[in-house]
Amino acid sequence: MSETITHNQMEHIHTEHVHRDDFGAKIGMWLFLFTELLLFGGLFLLYMAYRLQYSHEFHIGARELNIGIGTFNTIILLTSSMTMALSIAAMQRSRKGLSLFLLASTIALAFGFLVNKFFEWSAKFGHGLYPGSETLLGKPRGEYLFYGMYYAMTGLHAIHVIIGMIILTFMFVFIVRNSITSTNYIKLENSGLYWHLVDLIWIFLFPLFYLMR
Amino acid sequence: MENEHSEKHHAVGYGTYVLIWLVLVGLTVTTVSISGINLGNIALAVALLIAAMKSAFVINIFMHIKFEDKIFKVFIAVALMTLLSVFVLTAFDVFFR
Amino acid sequence: MSENTGTMPYISFLHAESKHKGIFKWILSTDHKRIGIMYMMGMLGFLLVGITFGFLMKLEMLTPGKTLMDAQTYNALFTLHGVIMIFLFIIPGLSAVFGNFMLPIQIGARDVAFPRLNLLSWWLYVIGGILAISSLFLQGGPIDTGWTFYVPYSLRTGTNVSLPLFAAFILGFSSILTGINFVTTVHRLRAPGMDFFKMPLFVWAVYSTAWIQVIATPVIGITIILVIVERIFSLGIFDPALGGDPLLFQHLFWIYSHPAVYIMILPAMGAVSEIIPTFAKRTIFGYKAIAYSSLAIAFIGYFVWAHHMFTSGISDTSRFIFSLLTFLVAIPSGVKVFNWVATLYKGSITPGVPLLFVMMFIFLFSIGGLTGLVLGSLATDVHLTDTYFVVAHFHYVMFGGTVMIFFASLHYWLPKMFGRMYNEKVARWSVGLIFVGFNMLYFTMFILGYEGQPRRYWDYLPQFQTLHVISTVGSWILISGILLMIGNLHRGMKRGPLAGNNPWGGKTLEWTIPSPPPVHNFDEIPVITHGPYNYGDEEVK
Numbered sequence: 001m002s003e004t005i006t007h008n009q010m011e012h013i014h015t016e017h018v019h020r021d022d023f024g025a026k027i028g029m030w031l032f033l034f035t036e037l038l039l040f041g042g043l044f045l046l047y048m049a050y051r052l053q054y055s056h057e058f059h060i061g062a063r064e065l066n067i068g069i070g071t072f073n074t075i076i077l078l079t080s081s082m083t084m085a086l087s088i089a090a091m092q093r094s095r096k097g098l099s100l101f102l103l104a105s106t107i108a109l110a111f112g113f114l115v116n117k118f119f120e121w122s123a124k125f126g127h128g129l130y131p132g133s134e135t136l137l138g139k140p141r142g143e144y145l146f147y148g149m150y151y152a153m154t155g156l157h158a159i160h161v162i163i164g165m166i167i168l169t170f171m172f173v174f175i176v177r178n179s180i181t182s183t184n185y186i187k188l189e190n191s192g193l194y195w196h197l198v199d200l201i202w203i204f205l206f207p208l209f210y211l212m213r
Numbered sequence: 214m215e216n217e218h219s220e221k222h223h224a225v226g227y228g229t230y231v232l233i234w235l236v237l238v239g240l241t242v243t244t245v246s247i248s249g250i251n252l253g254n255i256a257l258a259v260a261l262l263i264a265a266m267k268s269a270f271v272i273n274i275f276m277h278i279k280f281e282d283k284i285f286k287v288f289i290a291v292a293l294m295t296l297l298s299v300f301v302l303t304a305f306d307v308f309f310r
Numbered sequence: 311m312s313e314n315t316g317t318m319p320y321i322s323f324l325h326a327e328s329k330h331k332g333i334f335k336w337i338l339s340t341d342h343k344r345i346g347i348m349y350m351m352g353m354l355g356f357l358l359v360g361i362t363f364g365f366l367m368k369l370e371m372l373t374p375g376k377t378l379m380d381a382q383t384y385n386a387l388f389t390l391h392g393v394i395m396i397f398l399f400i401i402p403g404l405s406a407v408f409g410n411f412m413l414p415i416q417i418g419a420r421d422v423a424f425p426r427l428n429l430l431s432w433w434l435y436v437i438g439g440i441l442a443i444s445s446l447f448l449q450g451g452p453i454d455t456g457w458t459f460y461v462p463y464s465l466r467t468g469t470n471v472s473l474p475l476f477a478a479f480i481l482g483f484s485s486i487l488t489g490i491n492f493v494t495t496v497h498r499l500r501a502p503g504m505d506f507f508k509m510p511l512f513v514w515a516v517y518s519t520a521w522i523q524v525i526a527t528p529v530i531g532i533t534i535i536l537v538i539v540e541r542i543f544s545l546g547i548f549d550p551a552l553g554g555d556p557l558l559f560q561h562l563f564w565i566y567s568h569p570a571v572y573i574m575i576l577p578a579m580g581a582v583s584e585i586i587p588t589f590a591k592r593t594i595f596g597y598k599a600i601a602y603s604s605l606a607i608a609f610i611g612y613f614v615w616a617h618h619m620f621t622s623g624i625s626d627t628s629r630f631i632f633s634l635l636t637f638l639v640a641i642p643s644g645v646k647v648f649n650w651v652a653t654l655y656k657g658s659i660t661p662g663v664p665l666l667f668v669m670m671f672i673f674l675f676s677i678g679g680l681t682g683l684v685l686g687s688l689a690t691d692v693h694l695t696d697t698y699f700v701v702a703h704f705h706y707v708m709f710g711g712t713v714m715i716f717f718a719s720l721h722y723w724l725p726k727m728f729g730r731m732y733n734e735k736v737a738r739w740s741v742g743l744i745f746v747g748f749n750m751l752y753f754t755m756f757i758l759g760y761e762g763q764p765r766r767y768w769d770y771l772p773q774f775q776t777l778h779v780i781s782t783v784g785s786w787i788l789i790s791g792i793l794l795m796i797g798n799l800h801r802g803m804k805r806g807p808l809a810g811n812n813p814w815g816g817k818t819l820e821w822t823i824p825s826p827p828p829v830h831n832f833d834e835i836p837v838i839t840h841g842p843y844n845y846g847d848e849e850v851k
Binding site: 021023024027028031032034035036037038039040041042043045046049050053054131132141142144145148149151152156 | 423424427486489490491493494497498499524525526527528529531532533535536539543544545546547552553554555558561562565
Binding site for chain 1: 224225226227230231233234237238241244245248256257260261263264267268271272274275276281282284285288289292295296299300303304307308
């Protein structure tokens with residue numbers, strides 16, 4: 001516990017601190033997740049204010065969104081969250097191959113989510129429903145704002161999905177190269193936390209945009 | 214130092230994760246079906262309640278918070294309470310303007 | 311002269327070699343002490359830029375009408391003065407310099423929890439600074455919105471708004487990473503035996519600040535992104551022409567920017583709690599009260615933001631609530647001031663230069679705090695809002711508060727950081743000049759504001775000229791004091807007499823190791839058995 005460590009300083013000048021603290025790393029990751037929470041929090045706050053001001057227009061706007069794609073994407077993200085958790089569980093049990101497979105599934109599901117999102121947005125653009133368009137400028141201001149909020153919030157979320165995919169790809173390489181192992185998997189665990197946060201945000205975005213009709 | 218925390222790993226079984234996933238999908242189906250019924254003013258409350266239940270499962274099981282040290286729970290409480298207070302205080306303006 | 315006896319020869323962090331060469335030994339170093347010093351250099355550089363802009367503004371106000379620049383230049387100057395002083399100087403502030411340098415040492419650690427992340431914070435700070443400065447010379451011309459970037463003007467103006475906003479976003483990221491680092495460091499790297507209530511009060515203050523950095527900064531991040539996106543894609547979110555509500559921008563802006571005021575002041579209050587016991591040779595009075603009041607300020611400070619918006623048209627209910635909450639912040643602030651004064655009482659006081667700065671701080675900060683109550687009351691705020699009264703209040707709290715303690719800390723910790731001492735006599739002169747210049751410059755602004763001089767105006771009525779002239783002359787005295795001080799510190803750092811390990815008789819851990827500190831701070835991690843300010847034995851004598 002409170003052992004005193006005598007250091008010969010000369011030896012340590014050339015070495016970085018290699019003292020490993022998984023618990024500390026996890027604290028740091030959670031603090032970072034709070035910043036993400038507050039980042040989206042600002043948008044949710046705007047959503048609350050505008051929904052209150054334009055509740056009727058928001059209802060009409062929500063009818064335009066495709067509930068089928070929304071539900072499908074929700075289930076994709078939930079499934080990817082599960083494969084992520086399972087991938088860590090497999091790593092804890094030293095099953096490297098299984099862990100890699102589950103991690104790859106997570107990345108594939110994330111990609112599937114983005115593909116759906118792409119088609120959903122393109123359909124909207126096809127109908128002229130994008131910020132600054134003639135169609136949208138002709139609609140009541142509340143509906144204009146609904147789409148403003150829709151693109152801002154799902155867009156920021158999509159950026160987080162992309163960042164998550166990049167991080168998870170790095171983790172895949174780390175596992176292949178054995179720098180993540182069954183005794184040292186904090187990087188994988190923290191990436192998992194990030195991925196679950198992306199899922200959590202979507203859990204709230206989904207009903208607020210798709211189900212409020 | 215207090216390294217004993219990090220040694221204690223509660224390994225959750227594969228089955229638990231699959232079970233939680235089933236519950237989450239079930240709740241999603243529920244909330245989508247409910248949205249077809251016209252619940253009027255409480256529709257938003259019900260949808261958010263279901264979303265909160267889903268997040269509780271994700272945070273506690275997928276994100277392991279149920280098995281983590283107390284400090285994480287305190288931190289999460291602080292962050293959520295702050296967010297909630299900001300919402301309430303802003304609402305005092307937008308509700309009563 | 312060489313007082314550095316009693317310890318074995320060692321390699322100080324200033325001279326340590328690494329795998330890098332030349333300047334890369336510093337700018338790629340993950341040593342928290344070097345990062346602290348690099349922050350100090352960067353911030354002093356930006357301070358001088360900000361002072362230059364302030365000097366030019368005051369020069370312009372010497373006579374009514376045009377003195378040496380046109381109105382648009384003046385608009386750009388007050389914006390840049392604000393942006394640079396706020397985002398590049400006092401928000402990183404004491405936390406980035408002395409937090410980085412002293413916090414790990416004061417809790418008996420060899421570095422922060424994430425040293426490489428710490429270096430990244432500094433790089434982001436530098437990149438943000440470069441972006442902010444380069445926006446001056448790019449197409450569109452320097453930003454003229456005021457440092458608050460209020461919409462809808464910031465959406466409409468043709469000046470270069472997006473780049474400085476993006477710079478502020480990067481700087482926010484830097485601040486967040488520092489916050490994450492410090493919270494984790496305090497939780498994980500305290501020396502054996504150092505529980506929370508044995509930590510020095512500076513650590514408490516930096517810890518509370520770190521929490522605000524983590525929890526508040528993302529809100530400005532999203533606000534800034536939305537303004538940039540709004541300028542490009544017109545989402546309508548803040549644009550009243552498209553249905554958006556500019557007041558919501560103000561809410562989001564102040565949800566961060568008010569707590570940011572506490573990011574600036576809390577570490578300064580922590581440093582005061584270090585300097586006072588050392589120079590009074592007394593255990594701090596009310597240790598727990600001061601520690602908790604830091605947390606209380608951080609907490610309540612989060613919930614008072616709308617007092618910046620009393621006249622903007624928010625609801626009466628929220629004006630009432632926010633006015634009430636604003637008064638509540640005065641309580642923990644008052645707790646601190648009374649405990650500091652009580653510590654001095656019957657102490658054996660050495661009037662060293664850091665303590666002189668602290669006394670100046672208490673005087674100026676009290677004026678700033680009390681005028682804050684005037685602005686926090688709804689009725690008087692209507693009369694005084696957007697006048698020089700607000701400018702004076704803000705400078706009394708931030709300059710008279712945070713920056714004076716920044717100066718105090720430079721004097722207090724210089725011998726520890728560089729192992730050398732400044733010239734005491736010159737330092738006293740600079741303290742005097744700063745005090746006189748400061749009050750001439752800003753106290754006149756209280757009167758001007760009360761008489762109706764609006765802020766951010768390029769022109770004024772002839773009847774205000776006498777006070778404006780006094781104020782401008784004050785700015786010259788203040789600047790000469792600051793330059794004298796920086797020159798003296800620079801000379802002391804390079805050629806001053808060796809200071810020894812503990813020139814002030816301080817009791818916290820940084821005074822137990824050699825000056826300048828060795829690379830890894832402690833040969834043996836100390837085991838803590840008592841509180842940080844145990845002057846108990848000496849008091850008995």
